[in-house]
Amino acid sequence: AAPAHFALQVSHQEALARKLKESLSRIFSLCNSTMAEVDLTNRDPNALNNHLSTAFEDVLGEPDGIHSMDCVWRNSYSCFNCGKNCLYKVCTLLCGIFIALYWGCVFAAVAMQHIWCITPSFKVWEINMACMRHYSKSIVDCCLGPCCETCGLFLSNMKLTQTSG
Known part of the structure; x- marks a missing residue:
């Protein structure tokens, strides 16, 4: 009896492992299909962050009549771009995925609230207000x-x- 019980446990564990593997495979395929749709060239197609134009020329400028030495201006340009790009890449490397996950969860929660709470509550409110409108109209018609x-x-x-x- 013990070997049959042991075989039953092993087959149950194998079935669970197979189901877990299938679930993970579906999740990873979903992630991969989502990743394939990302445009890596135009990363702001809706121009959400045009106000963040931070080119050197948009931030620093020397008017006519007062110029630094050419080598200072050239090196300032290089240092500005290097510092901006390096820090941005390091910060996004360390935080970008977690922040994106956070905002994904926030918008999922907002969508869930609207779908399951706010929209049905508004529908109940509309139904009740239709009844109240009929009641108010009757009172106005009778009294006024x-x-x-x-x-x-x-x-x-x-x-x-x-x-x-």
Whole structure:
């Protein structure tokens, strides 16, 4: 009986391992298909961050009449671009993936809230407000309707004449 029980445990573990492997394979294929769709050339197709134009010429400029030495200006250009590019790449290397994961989770949570909470709540509110609109209209028709109708009849019987003076 012990070997049969052991064989059952092994086959159950093998089945679980196979299911886990299939699940991971699906996840990785999803990640790879998503990665294939990323445009590595135009990384801001919607111009979200055009305001972050940080070319050397957009940040530093020497007006006519006051110039540094040419070697200082050339080396400043090189140092500016090197420092900006190196620091940006190091920061994105260390933090970019985690920040992207964070924002992905935030937008997933926002989508979940809208799909499962906010939109249904708004629909309930619309349904209840339709009932309230009907109730309010009935009250206005009952209470204010006769007064407005009377005022209308009273004012419609008035005749205005113009006299020159």
